[in-house]
Amino acid sequence: xxxxxNSELERLDISAFKKAEKTPVIVVLDNVRxxxxxxxxxxxxxxxxxxxxxxxxxxxxxxxxxxxxxALGATDSVDWVYFDDTLAAIxxxxxxxxxxxxxxxxxxxxxLQDFVVKKDQTYxxxxxxxxxxxxxxxxxxxxxxxxxxxxxxxxxxxxxxSVGVVLWEFVKKIKF
Numbered sequence: 001x002x003x004x005x006n007s008e009l010e011r012l013d014i015s016a017f018k019k020a021e022k023t024p025v026i027v028v029l030d031n032v033r034x035x036x037x038x039x040x041x042x043x044x045x046x047x048x049x050x051x052x053x054x055x056x057x058x059x060x061x062x063x064x065x066x067x068x069x070x071a072l073g074a075t076d077s078v079d080w081v082y083f084d085d086t087l088a089a090i091x092x093x094x095x096x097x098x099x100x101x102x103x104x105x106x107x108x109x110x111x112l113q114d115f116v117v118k119k120d121q122t123y124x125x126x127x128x129x130x131x132x133x134x135x136x137x138x139x140x141x142x143x144x145x146x147x148x149x150x151x152x153x154x155x156x157x158x159x160x161x162s163v164g165v166v167l168w169e170f171v172k173k174i175k176f
Contacts, residue, residue, distance in 0.1 A: 017077045020105035022051040024122040025170055026098065030086040030138055031129040032159060039070030040160035041127075046074035048171045051122070053078055054093075056086035086126070090141050093124045102126040102142040103166055104134040105155070109147035112166060117173035125166055127159050 012020060027045055032038055038060055045053055053060050061082050062068070062075035083089040087131060090100055101115075101123050117123070126142065128134035133156075148165055157165070157171060 014073075017049070020049055021148070023027055023049045023174060024051045025050050025167065025174075026054060026093065026122065027131050027163065027167070028054040028063070028089060028093075028126040029056060029059045029159075030126055030134050031132070032059045032127065033058055033130060034159070035064055035066035036070045037158070037160045039067040039072075039075075041163050042067070042071040042074035042078050042080075044125050044160070044164050044167055045078045046071075048077060048167050050167065052091045053080040054064075054083060054124070055080055056083045056089050072077040076132050079153050086135060087141060090124070090126070090138055094141070096122075096124045097103050098124045099144065100124050100126065100142045101144045101146055102134045102139050103148070103162055104128060104139055104145050105147050106139055106145045111144045112148050115144065115146050115169075117170055119174050123170065125163075125170070127163055127166075130159055133153065 010056060027041060027050055029038065029041060042053060060067060062080070067075060093100060099121055111146070126134050126138055148162060150157070
């Protein structure tokens with residue numbers, strides 16, 4: 001096997017990315033404080049052709065050098081919107097018939113691997129603050145809560161890791 005060069009990967013340029021059919025998923029960041037996590041979310045969203053990223057509350061917005069450091073230009077390709085209040089973003093999405101899925105450890109959460117994804121439905125996946133998680137009011141407004149099952153001693157994953165795991169699972173179920 002030969003390792004491929006970047007020029008051999010046949011990646012989309014920004015113009016082609018903007019025109020491409022997107023995965024019907026919107027990532028909602030609920031008060032995410034780490035600029036590196038935000039940049040990583042943009043980069044992962046670019047990789048999976050995600051429709052949009054909603055930045056809410058204290059979540060920083062591009063342009064910012066620390067977001068750019070991990071996004072590597074994905075803030076130019078992935079559409080994004082800012083909301084002062086996460087619940088306002090959720091209410092707007094609900095009016096558009098988007099299903100709201102909070103990624104959170106709650107009573108009755110559906111294990112990620114068991115969540116049934118409908119290919120003709122748009123989903124908003126809500127990821128919360130690194131310490132406090134998704135706000136309770138947002139959990140209450142969600143159509144579903146999904147949990148990434150874990151088996152070690154820690155109680156959570158870094159948000160950028162959670163986004164990667166969840167987006168890959170949704171993309172698999174939508175595209176394959």
